[in-house]
Amino acid sequence: MADPHPDTRRCLRPRVIVTRELPDQVEARMKALFDTVPSDDDSKWSAERLRDAVAACDVLVPTVTDAIDAALIAAAGPRLKLIANFGAGVNHIDLAAARARGILVTNTPGVLTEDTADLTMALIVSVPRRLAEGEKLVRSGEWAGWSPSGMLGHRIGGKALGIIGMGRIGQAVAARARAFGLAIHYHNRHRLPAVLEAQLGATWHADLDALLATADIVTVHTPLNADSHMLLDRRRIELMRPHVFLINASRGGIVDEEALVDSLEQGRLAGAGLDVWEHEPRIDPRLLALPNVVMTPHMGSATYEGRVASGEKVIQNIRAWADGHRPPDQVLEGWR
Incomplete structure (x- = not known):
């Protein structure tokens, strides 16, 4: 397989937009490290709000409730280079469309x-x-x-x-x-x-x-x-x-x-x-x-410890990319 890792330009303080409220300590850490725009509420974002986000950030941090489909990725601005998913599942992200645009996708496996x-x-x-x-x-x-x-x-x-x-x-x-x-x-x-x-x-x-x-x-x-x-x-x-x-x-x-x-x-x-x-x-x-x-209300991974661990993995992936390295949890198009 050809190397799927796209250009890893160094981005010292990337603009990061987060689509849902994350644990306080995770958001505080992200704000300290990146130019982070946290969500101002914990409701599911509309397609229009997601389009505005992908047009204005280097890194998008979505969750399973966000439909990151081909149309949304096509609307992304040239600066979007990383989708750092908060969660292990990536069935809500069009991996092929992301790859075609040179956008990395990461997830948070193992912690849940x-x-x-x-x-x-x-x-x-x-x-x-x-x-x-x-x-x-x-x-x-x-x-x-x-x-x-x-x-x-x-x-x-x-x-x-x-x-x-x-x-x-x-x-x-x-x-x-x-x-x-x-x-x-x-x-x-x-x-x-x-x-x-x-x-x-x-x-x-x-x-x-x-x-x-x-x-x-x-x-x-x-x-x-x-x-x-x-x-x-x-x-x-x-x-x-x-x-x-x-x-x-x-x-x-x-x-x-x-x-x-x-x-x-x-x-x-x-x-x-x-x-x-x-x-x-x-x-x-x-x-x-x-x-x-x-x-039960989709609460299989709903523990304080698990949510914080997921947030820490998101941060690790963003830091690796910002430093010009391959993120540890990069998802390939053929992910299973």
Whole structure:
């Protein structure tokens, strides 16, 4: 592959525009190092506001809520040379368009792995054990006390967990799940080294359909890109057996949400734990009405520690670029 690193001109104090409010200590550090324009509120920016920003900065710091598409990149001024994304996922950025304009793209990988794995494990436990239903029952004031048949759920020990995407987060989930007595199965584009499979007690399935037909609980940890969009379509959702629980803390566009709701309503799936949606923040009203679905507001990475660590990575990437070096977290067009 040809060297994708464009010209690294030195930029001593670049103008940096940030699209969302970041932790105070991160913003303070950015202001000290760069000519930083922080966001004056924490709401999603309009397309017009984003166009004004890319026309007036050396570095744009967007988040997953910002659509950095080809049209926006085409509207960028000549000084924009770095898009330093705050977050690991870059499916909202047109990497090919950025590359064509000589604009570097960076992200913040690795720092949110443990937080997302923790949230995933919480969903894996809470959906079969009906924890959200139980919490609502207690708050309603209608709970009549313990009974042998009250709020029965399903134990997870001894069940087969199917992990789709065995990268950093998938492996962290596997390590946690093994401690809960789950048998680990996974589908990945490439098989893990034998020593790592042995460490995680993981069985590889080259065929995703075979994994879905085997697992009792399925959890999604692949990035959203052209290959994974609607990876769990209606056909694949219907391969899962009626007692299966589906967990998604990756991206909503990986799962056909309409097909998922249909299967849940018709009893062809036992339940779901969702931290992301296809059209978030809009959620299908039918999902909201289902008692066997646990929903959290895209908070898989929402820890103070994780947000600060992401901000520090953004700063490291900007400093490296400003000093004329390749940023440590440069994203290539073929990113997976």
